[in-house]
Amino acid sequence: MRRTSLRLRLVIVFALVALTAAASASGIAYWLNREAVLQRTQDSALNDFRQEMQRRAATLPLRPTEEELRRTAEEMSSGGIGYGVVLLGERAKGKPIAGVSDPDRFTMDDVPRELRAAVDERQEVTDGNKYPYHLFWQRTTRDGTPYLVGGTRIVGGGPTGYMFKSLEPERQDLNSLAWSLGIASALALVVSALLAQAAATTVLKPVHRLGEAARRLGEGELDTRLRVSGTDELAELSRTFNSAAESLQKKVADMSAREESSRRFVADMSHELRTPLTALTAVTEVLEEEEDGLDPMIAPAVKLVVSETRRLNTLVENLMEVTRFDAGTARLVLDDVDVADQVTACVDARAWLDAVELDAERGLVARLDPRRLDVILANLIGNALKHGGSPVRVAVRTAEDDLYIEVRDHGPGIPEDVLPHVFDRFYKASASRPRSEGSGLGLSIAMENALIHGGDITAANSPDGDGAVFVLRLPRDASRTDTEREQRQEGDGDEGA
Structure with missing residues (x-):
């Protein structure tokens, strides 16, 4: 799962980087092309309109008729650029007239007020400004279609002209460009994902080998080494691992010796x-x-x-x-044991009958090593009598395939800082217990005897604060555990050979 997650993260990172780069490049390319296309179309249309105003509109009389204005507007609009024209003049002072090339396509209502004001405003003639009137333009939208609107007037008297050109072809070209860039970005994303997959495989194979080697090393195969090839960081990591494994093997060998x-x-x-x-x-x-x-x-x-x-x-x-x-030579000698009789025999042999209360069902049989069970019981009950005082209660119960023997005393309990160490060898809680005559090995040996059966012992204080409680757990039938241990030891011996 972790390898898959790392692979997925690498692919996602590669994809995000590729997507960001492709989107950035596409956005910049689209913006540059958009400005270039619109600027080229705009310059072409406005230059043509200026020339037509100078060539046709400037030849009209100062007081043209409406028919003359209309005919001139149609002539100007019929050029190859393809825009609508409106010409404004005066048949008499204060009486404006207009000539429109196509009333259904373009009228004065389509000209923004700001553009009209700019076209009609007379500029001061200076050394840097030789003409009182200039050509002005503006981009606008009508019914969702973009248009270019431009206007100027004849210097020295004459009509004022406005042109209206659709930018729909340019928008379609830009939309096609956007689709092309989008497809290119998608292809870049797919290619980056494939490259990321290949890169992840190249990177993760050594990582996987390192993980497997670390797992084998953790399982005790101290001779595990990695094959080193190349001079990159992963090769250096493999060398470091081999060096650490060699050092660990040497130290473990020294410690074992x-x-x-x-x-x-x-x-x-x-x-x-x-x-x-x-x-x-x-x-x-x-x-x-x-x-x-x-x-x-x-x-x-x-x-x-x-x-x-x-x-x-x-x-x-x-x-x-x-x-x-420690040498692994301890063996179980199994027999069918009546647990209640075994506890009674252990207590009776040590003259503890008056100090021990037994709660055990007669006839409860388990297949255990009676000598080792006696050692466990003697240590647990003796420890309870020595440190907890009588009466000591021994209760026997079963649950599924396990046998539980609980030894409870009525003493001061076990200090919390001592509980984790009660089964340590040679450990004595001398600071909180009276001086013990024991060696500090009794509970440790009891635990070893429980473990060799496939069980364990837990130590705790009674919930009501009245003494300590030791619980011995043993399998009802230890023969299976003994067989598995022997097979494991034989396997270890074959590997060592």
Whole structure:
């Protein structure tokens, strides 16, 4: 959709530029041609009229008859220019007469008053103005048809003449010109759209390749590179992308190597610690059995050694579990589990029966890994008892193909700034919680066990402000999730090979 939108924008921009240029050029061409055509027609008609006035009207007597004026007007109008003529004279002083070449075509009513006044006005004769009367003209319209009206009078006495020429042929020629320019503009628009399409294709192909390369890079194919050709900006962009991808691949490889080294170190350390811890655990068990017979001065130290040894043993087991998750070697051992019995067994094994309320329907069976479900429940319920206090309520419900286990306590809740980090490794909200003896890995391991089933865990505060609520979501049948994960891992292994 974005490529189509960009292509469309390029075509529109090209079309607008072409349309603006074509319209501007056509408008200028039309205006220039219009002025040229009208000026040429106007000059030709007015020059011919002036000559006819000098050649014919000037030969009339000072007191011509109406018939003489009419006949002269017809002779003047019969020339090749094709205009109507009106001649004004006087048969006696103060008694005007008129001769019209064609009364149906042109009369004095068609002459504007401003033009009459200009023609009759006597000009002062000076060095720069040798004649008292001049030829004046004006463009007018009658019944939608444009006309040219001109007038002058004979210097030294004689008739006043007016001509009336239609400009309809010139208007038709200009209309034809306008249509031609319009068609040319439309063709320019079409050609510009085709050129824009070609240009957009040329530009967008490298952009599309860059987008595909960026997508593959984002999906983890760090060896993705673009083929560089040319020396333009797109080629430079491709070089920059290749350089960035190479740098990213190197950094990811370095980080992966360091992460693998750290993970191997933790795994080796945890493995090496198990042997001495086993011996320490055996010693602490003996010391714990002999606790009643120990010197009162030594007993507190023995209790501290016993508790810290157990804590260290738990930490080592958690580290080894985290290492298995990071290495991708954790596997599900699925079995049909009665969820209510599993929760009861988890609580009973840790002597929490008096502090936990269970709301679960008996006979609700799900196909899960019972050991990992026990780890999740132990961490969630233990965390609720440690930080929220009893009673802790555990409710089990189902929705479609998912199983939901809600663990609710009645403590002070979780601070808002802590909520986003409750599942982070080694995170402890020491500023808002009493000192915890845990390692900070319990909830993180619980989340990993939920994810490996294809589920998750959410943490929130109760809407009524009474404690925190953890909701575990697991599929009723995790075998499908386990199969898909194994297939994905096999595919990754084939690609790596």
